[in-house]
Amino acid sequence: MASLHDTEEMIDGSLHLEDDDGKDQPVRSVDRPRIERAIREILAAVGDDPNREGLRGTPARVARMYAELFGGLHEDPRVHLKKFFTEKCDEVILVRDISFDSMCEHHMLPIMGKAHIGYLPDGRIIGLSKLARVVEAVARRPQVQERMTEQIANLLIEELHVKGVAVVIEAVHTCMTIRGVRKPGCVCVTSAMKGCFRTKSSTRAEVMALMYGDRR
Numbered sequence: 001m002a003s004l005h006d007t008e009e010m011i012d013g014s015l016h017l018e019d020d021d022g023k024d025q026p027v028r029s030v031d032r033p034r035i036e037r038a039i040r041e042i043l044a045a046v047g048d049d050p051n052r053e054g055l056r057g058t059p060a061r062v063a064r065m066y067a068e069l070f071g072g073l074h075e076d077p078r079v080h081l082k083k084f085f086t087e088k089c090d091e092v093i094l095v096r097d098i099s100f101d102s103m104c105e106h107h108m109l110p111i112m113g114k115a116h117i118g119y120l121p122d123g124r125i126i127g128l129s130k131l132a133r134v135v136e137a138v139a140r141r142p143q144v145q146e147r148m149t150e151q152i153a154n155l156l157i158e159e160l161h162v163k164g165v166a167v168v169i170e171a172v173h174t175c176m177t178i179r180g181v182r183k184p185g186c187v188c189v190t191s192a193m194k195g196c197f198r199t200k201s202s203t204r205a206e207v208m209a210l211m212y213g214d215r216r
């Protein structure tokens with residue numbers, strides 16, 4: 001019987017890209033030879049020699065890496081929310097500190113952060129690991145943090161018909177830390193409050209206390 005904390009065995013293994021060396025991965029629609037050509041071109045354009053020994057394997061390596069980092073483009077995050085449990089529960093359910101890595105679509109540099117997701121169910125409960133799966137699928141594509149936050153909240157509204165959802169994302173954007181204004185340590189925080197978390201301040205305060213209560 002399915003439990004709330006169902007884990008990997010139950011997840012349909014349609015697109016798993018953890019394989020480090022990139023072999024035998026069912027990557028669909030990522031044109032690796034094209035990425036390889038582009039990387040060779042970039043290396044030449046910045047003034048290096050793509051044929052020198054140290055760089056010879058780089059285009060293929062980067063192509064495998066991009067297939068992994070952008071794997072979410074070929075995955076529908078909704079699939080993770082299709083299998084829910086009918087449960088009478090009138091309390092907030094929260095998973096916090098779901099770590100993720102994404103890619104800033106403006107600079108193609110990593111965004112590294114944590115998502116906190118709280119929801120008030122309306123008869124439908126989802127396995128907790130599925131929330132992390134949704135974050136992963138939404139993160140692994142060219143992204144902006146604001147949109148990612150909204151997307152996660154909307155997915156829960158649309159698929160679980162929750163009474164309310166609160167998504168807070170905190171992330172470090174390397175396009176702000178290693179280039180441009182170069183402000184290491186600055187963290188970007190975005191939130192999306194829907195349903196009762198938007199309309200009722202006491203409910204919103206409750207979920208924020210759960211997210212941050214014993215910290216800060």
Ligand SMILES: [Zn+2]
Pocket residue numbers: 104105106107108109173175176
């Ligand atoms: Zn950026």
